[in-house]
Amino acid sequence: QVQLVESGGGLVQAGGSLRLSCAASGRTFSSYTMGWFRQAPGKEREFVASINWSGGSKYYADSVKGRFTISRDNAKNTVFLQMNSLKPEDTAVYYCAAGPYYRASSSKAEDFASWGQGTQVTVSS
Numbered sequence: 001q002v003q004l005v006e007s008g009g010g011l012v013q014a015g016g017s018l019r020l021s022c023a024a025s026g027r028t029f030s031s032y033t034m035g036w037f038r039q040a041p042g043k044e045r046e047f048v049a050s051i052n053w054s055g056g057s058k059y060y061a062d063s064v065k066g067r068f069t070i071s072r073d074n075a076k077n078t079v080f081l082q083m084n085s086l087k088p089e090d091t092a093v094y095y096c097a098a099g100p101y102y103r104a105s106s107s108k109a110e111d112f113a114s115w116g117q118g119t120q121v122t123v124s125s
Contacts, residue, residue, distance in 0.1 A: 001114045002026045004096045009119030012086055016123070020081040022096030022116055030054075030074040033104045035112055036081045038092035038121075045095070045109050049081060052104035059105055064090075086123045093118040 008020040020036070035050035049070040050059045058070050069082040079096060097112035106112075 002029065002032060002098045004098060004114055004116035006094065006096045006116040006119040009094060009121045011122045011124065014086060014088055014123055014125050016086050017082070017084045018086065018121060020083065020094055020096075020119060020121075022079045022081075024077045024079070024098065026077070029077040031101055032098040033101055033106070033112075034070075034072055034079040035097045035099065035106075036070060036079075037095045037097060037109055037112075038090075039095070039118075040089075040092040043092075047107035047109070048094070050099075050104060050106065051079065053101045057104050059107065061107070083121070086121075088123045088125045090121060091123050092121060094121050 003025040006022045036048040037045050039045040051070045055072050067085045072079040095118045096116040098114040099112035103111040
């Protein structure tokens with residue numbers, strides 16, 4: 001399995017931007033599908049975005065489409081989530097996850113085997 005560490009969360013006003021990063025250990029990072037999920041208090045964990053091993057295919061939840069962008073740098077073993085036009089409803093703990101290459105289009109948490117510890121994103125109105 002790969003070890004994942006998220007960073008970049010924080011407090012931002014509505015309409016602002018944040019960039020989350022997820023650093024992965026291991027030499028096989030480029031073989032993984034990478035995803036971002038989030039969990040708000042009292043709610044289930046939900047899919048945000050995923051990206052295939054090469055970065056050529058990206059998938060987004062309807063709620064973030066057009067505002068969030070997922071990307072990866074395989075040379076640096078890092079995946080990013082650029083979040084623009086943030087809304088109070090985006091407030092959650094954001095988790096980075098790694099899954100097998102053939103799960104690139106999956107939005108199911110159970111398809112991702114490795115998870116980071118999460119980073120808090122708070123959007124004030």
